[in-house]
Amino acid sequence: MQKRHLHSLPALLLSLAAGPLACFQGDDLDLDDLAEAETEALDEDGGEDPDEGEHPALEAPAPAEGDTTPELTLLVNGSSTPELVRSATELVMSAEVRDDIGVERVEFYLGEELVETDTEAPYEARLVAPDASFNGAHALVAVAYDEAANTTEDAIELAVEMPETGTLEWVYEGAPGEDWVGVFPGPDGGALVVGRDRLLRVSAEGEALSSWDFPYPISVATADHGGGIIALGANAGTAGTLFFSRFDADGIVTSVQLVPEFGDVEEGFSITDAAVGHNDRLMIAALSSYAGQETARLSSVTNTDEVVEEWHRYQLREGERSLGAPARVAVGPSGEIFMTVEFALDSDSAWGQVRRYGQGGYQHWYSEDAQPKSSGDLALAVNEHGVFAGGRQEGEAAIRKFDELGEQLGLYYLDGEALTAMELIDDELVYVTRGGNSVDGVVGRMSVDGEPRWSVTTDEGLANPSNPEDLAVTRVGHVYVLSELDLGAPRLARFHP
Incomplete structure (x- = not known):
């Protein structure tokens, strides 16, 4: 038995509208002729064969007309200008995000290392500054994505200066x-x-x-x-x-x-x-x-x-x-x-x-x-x-x-x-x-x-x-x-x- 590709329902309806009735002979349905009619109808309409290239439904959505990038403010322990960290502590990174369409997710980074991805408000990530091995300057970054694929980011530099271990x-x-x-x-x-x-x-x-x-x-x-x-x-x-x-x-x-x-x-x-x-x-x-x-x-x-x-x-x-x-x-x-x-x-x-x-x-x-x-x-x-x-x-x-x-x-x-x-x-x-x-x-x-x-x-x-x-x-x-x-x-x- 010859296998047939299962095409999308919209493509099938389009082929019927282009005149596939010639494919019917009494109660018989010729699948080869029907598939050929569908392909011709798509070509005449400027469409593509779903078997060739990427399906239109899988393509990334284009930004909506008039859409803007998200507005983002990163806070660390509730502040946009955190104080010098002198003792082991838990750091709470939080993002205040506004967008006219909707926020898809927020990613939080320590330098280039992903800490956490949050998809629901309030957008937060937590990490621990454990000891003197964490000393130095660290870039804490938040990247917000809206539902139209727009992105924006905000960053804070955090300074850590802890005493030696066991003090x-x-x-x-x-x-x-x-x-x-x-x-x-x-x-x-x-x-x-x-x-x-x-x-x-x-x-x-x-x-x-x-x-x-x-x-x-x-x-x-x-x-x-x-x-x-x-x-x-x-x-x-x-x-x-x-x-x-x-x-x-x-x-x-x-x-x-x-x-x-x-x-x-x-x-x-x-x-x-x-x-x-x-x-x-x-x-x-x-x-x-x-x-x-x-x-x-x-x-x-x-x-x-x-x-x-x-x-x-x-x-x-x-x-x-x-x-x-x-x-x-x-x-x-x-x-x-x-x-x-x-x-x-x-x-x-x-x-x-x-x-x-x-x-x-x-x-x-x-x-x-x-x-x-x-x-x-x-x-x-x-x-x-x-x-x-x-x-x-x-x-x-x-x-x-x-x-x-x-x-x-x-x-x-x-x-x-x-x-x-x-x-x-x-x-x-x-x-x-x-x-x-x-x-x-x-x-x-x-x-x-x-x-x-x-x-x-x-x-x-x-x-x-x-x-x-x-x-x-x-x-x-x-x-x-x-x-x-x-x-x-x-x-x-x-x-x-």
């Missing part, structure tokens, strides 16, 4: 005796500090902005999936009752909840750590008394009905043998639960171990014991790149890396006496270590394979080493380190990434 920017000190539990990224590049008695909001410039008082003492705080905070404590008025407050990413309280009978109603309990798992389940590691024995437990609390589900419970000691006290909890990318535990012989000698639990508390594996370390410091971080546990190894700060099956993949030594906190940011680790008599503690950044990026002392200007307890990393890379000074006053330091 201490400022320090905010609390009152002696004030107890801070954790630090989290706050709005506008600032920090949210969770204390035993209140939540404090600190600006990116180091000024205290506002605070919210807790009705019960707080012992642990963790981040939720939406960028907010959950602060947990034991209800001092009713033994066994769990208390927690939820805050949004701006540090505004959204709920205050009580979970009765979480622990023993007579002996009470203490929380060692918490993390938010899948379906917003709150995973809690706690110490409590049960049947006269000190026990450790891993439990979950649902986000909606406050139902407590106990995943795992065990006694801390079996005779003289330690079975490991829970230290830190983390949730893996597939919902599995990881916990570091500490086997303490005395105040100067202890071992650390990493355990993995599945749904309902089934223990999948536990790591080989780490070497003796300082008591109480077993930091933990987990993502798709591995399981990272930190503390002290052979007298030095160190991080151990494991795969999902518990095999140790690496051991990385760091400056400092012991690692106290760390956070995974994609394929990098941000960490802080405690100093000692002969070594400074540091805050630093390294790859997940142990390649160092930068590090700087945390104790600049201090007569005695501080005791770092927590850290937080902002969206653009600033690092907040929460520590305690030798006189018992808390200290919040901000470091440039």
Whole structure:
């Protein structure tokens, strides 16, 4: 069978108008004659055979009569004359566009590199100026296209002059005796500090902005999936009752909840750590008394009905043998639960171990014991790149890396006496270590394979080493380190990434 080209409907109608009736013989239709008639009609009318050259419908539209090019104004962080950038920040490029026909799209460039294309108002693109590697003059360009193929562009030259990587920017000190539990990224590049008695909001410039008082003492705080905070404590008025407050990413309280009978109603309990798992389940590691024995437990609390589900419970000691006290909890990318535990012989000698639990508390594996370390410091971080546990190894700060099956993949030594906190940011680790008599503690950044990026002392200007307890990393890379000074006053330091 001979194949025929399928021509456009307008061309077919045109051929019929030119007299194709001669092609009909009774009820028969000669396709060859019809195609020839169509071609002749197009030629007589000055048209083209659709099989030759480009189809008219695919040609670029000509600018409409009287159409003008778009009017475009580029702004960077809301200004057409942005100030010198001196610190890591997010740059928001926005375009104000006007056109008499309509705007098709706006392209944003850093020099000649396309950053983003936006097809809907408001037309915006975002990029991060992360550190001193971005220093210099940069051309930020916006190109607007209207629906008639007209274009126009606007450009701004942005100057960047940041300090070298890891620079201490400022320090905010609390009152002696004030107890801070954790630090989290706050709005506008600032920090949210969770204390035993209140939540404090600190600006990116180091000024205290506002605070919210807790009705019960707080012992642990963790981040939720939406960028907010959950602060947990034991209800001092009713033994066994769990208390927690939820805050949004701006540090505004959204709920205050009580979970009765979480622990023993007579002996009470203490929380060692918490993390938010899948379906917003709150995973809690706690110490409590049960049947006269000190026990450790891993439990979950649902986000909606406050139902407590106990995943795992065990006694801390079996005779003289330690079975490991829970230290830190983390949730893996597939919902599995990881916990570091500490086997303490005395105040100067202890071992650390990493355990993995599945749904309902089934223990999948536990790591080989780490070497003796300082008591109480077993930091933990987990993502798709591995399981990272930190503390002290052979007298030095160190991080151990494991795969999902518990095999140790690496051991990385760091400056400092012991690692106290760390956070995974994609394929990098941000960490802080405690100093000692002969070594400074540091805050630093390294790859997940142990390649160092930068590090700087945390104790600049201090007569005695501080005791770092927590850290937080902002969206653009600033690092907040929460520590305690030798006189018992808390200290919040901000470091440039």
